[in-house]
Amino acid sequence: MSKAADLDLGLVVAGHGRHYIVETPEGERLTCHPRGKKSDCVVGDKVRWQATGDEGVIEHVEPRRNLMFRQDEWKTKSFAANLDQLLILVAAEPVFSESQLARALIAAESAGIAARIVLNKADLPAIAAARERLAPYTAMGIEVLEVALKARKEESRALLEPLLKGRATLVLGPSGTGKSTLINLLAPDAKAQIGEISQALNSGRHTTTTTQWYWIDAERTTGLIDSPGFQEFGLRQIDGQQLPRLMPDIREQTSLCKFYNCTHLHEPGCGVRAAVERGAISESRYRIYTEILSELVKQRY
Template structure:
């Protein structure tokens, strides 16, 4: 038994720089400070905590994690959340999403062992057809895909999402302005997550999300949604170069057919992946993005 196993278990529901909001087993939330200098908990962590002062607490230990979703850029690692059941990657018809970022989010989730769903939001806007076409390779890969429109008449979208969210802890991720906080507010009426108004000029009074935050969907605290700030950069430097094709299901399906067991699918003769690209079984854009990420992972750092 660990030294702290007599302490209460709490759930980290929000991080604020050096302190955290921890929810106890009764659902009460309080500010907690990590013991010592290291503050390496993330939203979703189970922690052992002890009361301090009248209404605060001290985090004494972080319980072992089931999984950890993070990105690793060139110089820093950014943890998103721990112990989540599934990832909802929200993209939108507008702003037009970067396919490279979408691929990277999927790779990070696959590396963490977390299943993903892609939802295309704002299908009420013109341009839906083009967005749908760009997502065709992901549908063909067998990913769970949803199409939603959260503004105006969102009822049909909510009905589509609800069974999928039920009983699960879902992390909602995606570029800025895709509707993550809008979704949270629709499913959790008292969430009051701030929603950005895209009609205003960039950076002038836009209410975009700045911290990752945990919301319970139901009173029994079985289903949770985790809102997160939109990202721009998305490094996957935690991945070994040889692992990369194995984290991309469409490439993985053809990697067994390569002549060389250590094929990088770049220039080698008899490459099953390149043959599949030429045959139209792997999308040209996914293959290009694979090459770009591989170059990043193998580049020398000076």
């Protein structure tokens, strides 16, 4: 019997249903199918595969460093693994949902993945209001980078490239913020990479509906993972009691709570609510905390 370690190693760069595109260490891409449920995988997975004609069979998924989930109302699904960082792209316009932003950050924290916010369209007057809405995030130590991916291409590239170099970065953000602009700016041959993938998956669908891995550099050391909008982003896998730990501004105030099991909703002597009152936690952040907590509690019954 062949041991998994004797099989060829590959990187999953796209998936559609039970069809995956696996890239070999030499940079060749081929269509693979999983053998049974155990070899179900996501973009970013390292897999062991075997050739069957000009396609392949995935025999084994290597242990993951981390895993990101998304969900719709009915199901939670994993969609990317082995990430070095998350880049959440928002823009001056369209106005972004702070709740979605907060959820993405909580999911990243829960998966143990560092996250940064990139604020695009700095050339528009609405940038001032967007910057203001991000102030609580800057204050809790999350880096916010302002760019104008279309209006100031070179400057934006110079700002982002050093942060991405040599890493695997998942790019998330609502549609209309500039994700495609970002990919095209940094990976000039992205269209060719997409073409290859859509042809291989032979899906006939618009390819941006699936998560895809792009290489920025010819040496294939810097990966960008593009994923459709974050509306369906979910937190179902999180335990409500853990939620304060995943929100740095809330977490910081919990040590002042009188009760060790304080939910920060109605207990006397709550450090979190006191912080909201004196403005150390923004009202919108506290509202988002209560909304997510009630969702997480409800789903248990």
